Amino acid sequence: MQRYSFLRHVGHALRGHRHWQPAWQTAEPKKQYDVVIIGGGGHGLATAYYLATRYGIKNVAVLEKGYIGGGNTGRNTQVVRSNYFFPESAAFFDHSLTLFETLSKELNFNLMFSQCGHIVLAHSEHELEQQRRTVNSIRLNGVDAEHLSPQQLKKRVPLLNLDARFPVLGGFVQPRGGCIRHDALVWGLARAADSAGVDIIQNCEVTGLQLQGDKVVGVDTSLGGIAADRAAIAVAGHTSELARMAGFRVPITSMALQALVTEPVKPIISTMVISPTIHMYISQTDHGEVLLGAGADVYNSYAQRGGIPAIEETVAAALELFPSLSRLRLMRQWSGTTDITPDTTPIMGKTPVQNLYLSGGWGTGGFKAIPAGGDTMAYTIANDESHPLIAKFGLERFTIGALIDEGAASGVSH
Numbered sequence: 001m002q003r004y005s006f007l008r009h010v011g012h013a014l015r016g017h018r019h020w021q022p023a024w025q026t027a028e029p030k031k032q033y034d035v036v037i038i039g040g041g042g043h044g045l046a047t048a049y050y051l052a053t054r055y056g057i058k059n060v061a062v063l064e065k066g067y068i069g070g071g072n073t074g075r076n077t078q079v080v081r082s083n084y085f086f087p088e089s090a091a092f093f094d095h096s097l098t099l100f101e102t103l104s105k106e107l108n109f110n111l112m113f114s115q116c117g118h119i120v121l122a123h124s125e126h127e128l129e130q131q132r133r134t135v136n137s138i139r140l141n142g143v144d145a146e147h148l149s150p151q152q153l154k155k156r157v158p159l160l161n162l163d164a165r166f167p168v169l170g171g172f173v174q175p176r177g178g179c180i181r182h183d184a185l186v187w188g189l190a191r192a193a194d195s196a197g198v199d200i201i202q203n204c205e206v207t208g209l210q211l212q213g214d215k216v217v218g219v220d221t222s223l224g225g226i227a228a229d230r231a232a233i234a235v236a237g238h239t240s241e242l243a244r245m246a247g248f249r250v251p252i253t254s255m256a257l258q259a260l261v262t263e264p265v266k267p268i269i270s271t272m273v274i275s276p277t278i279h280m281y282i283s284q285t286d287h288g289e290v291l292l293g294a295g296a297d298v299y300n301s302y303a304q305r306g307g308i309p310a311i312e313e314t315v316a317a318a319l320e321l322f323p324s325l326s327r328l329r330l331m332r333q334w335s336g337t338t339d340i341t342p343d344t345t346p347i348m349g350k351t352p353v354q355n356l357y358l359s360g361g362w363g364t365g366g367f368k369a370i371p372a373g374g375d376t377m378a379y380t381i382a383n384d385e386s387h388p389l390i391a392k393f394g395l396e397r398f399t400i401g402a403l404i405d406e407g408a409a410s411g412v413s414h
């Protein structure tokens, strides 16, 4: 892998940037792989990367039906945090945040990680009381979180309207939370996985799974059959379809989740701000666009667009808290197909089919989980045994009733 450095950039600039190596190769599918990963989003790529670099399994292919990062990983609002309520969620998501803290260096790729803080607002005495308990739980989980008074909020976010219809009575911040450039994460992982020997095969749709008894032995794709000792599903909103091909069902609903950006302006918001009550969250991108998001559309859909009511509600909520944005024009809107579980906790680990593994149910909040998801899935695939951090995230929790209800942590707070 050609290393990126300041001097190398200067050298290439002087030669008109005509001699850069491609960041990853266009691979032709081989007949057989040790591991085939279905889905070239963040989770598929991270799993491949860690398999090759931590577990020495390099004969790996990532099969992507479109282009890598064209799913939710390239469409999300980049929120990264680990302020979860339950200990098992906090341990997993904080592992992810910790990996993010050194990932740019490890991948030799600038992920533009900004730990600008993640603020959650409270709009009533009841919500404030609930937040106090949540902050205590987060801190007991060993994760950073601090209460903020309205005055402290105003200092951090001067444009925030404290006297909204539901007045802002306080909030809390996770100072280590922030955002990571989503395309950079995809490209950084793809480049590092490719250089470790992984084949990244785009425009290759998996259309069926080859089973022998209750064991997976390969996949059928739009480019032909590929034999595989082990396979992993990492296809977000299309998890139910892949599970159907394998002959089992998953409790996942696929819904569109949208985001919007305004035209770019000078820096006006330097942190992430979330209001679960007014139902929106906001940040400003490196380009200067104000980035808005909210909850998923209220009906199931595989369409990557989303409905107009969600746009209207998100804009109305944003203007309630940030009235001065009313003069900005919306520039773009898009959506992704999210895979939502009943308890909004992911489904990770083994499946009823031998040698077939699942990383799904990431719903509206799986971007922040990509490094930990990749690391723990790679361990699980390499050892045919769930990594301890994801032992409670298995599919069987829906039969034994051991749900981990993180609904409150993931409603609008992706």
Ligand SMILES: Cc1cc2nc3c(=O)[nH]c(=O)nc-3n(C[C@H](O)[C@H](O)[C@H](O)COP(=O)(O)OP(=O)(O)OC[C@H]3O[C@@H](n4cnc5c(N)ncnc54)[C@H](O)[C@@H]3O)c2cc1C
Binding pocket: 038, 039, 040, 041, 042, 043, 044, 063, 064, 065, 066, 067, 068, 069, 070, 071, 072, 073, 074, 075, 076, 077, 078, 079, 080, 204, 205, 206, 207, 234, 235, 236, 237, 238, 257, 258, 259, 293, 334, 335, 336, 337, 338, 359, 360, 362, 363, 364, 365, 366, 367, 368, 369, 414
């Ligand atoms: C608008 C929006 C905002 C969000 N905001 C945040 C946020 O701020 N923070 C956060 O943590 N999370 C957020 N999320 C959620 C997050 O983006 C996802 O949970 C995460 O990216 C899922 O990653 P993935 O790799 O599992 O899926 P994806 O990135 O969707 O990748 C799955 C890939 O599988 C491919 N695929 C599907 N079927 C097949 C097939 N049959 N054969 C081959 N390939 C196939 C798809 O083309 C796709 O590229 C948001 C999501 C959206 C849509």
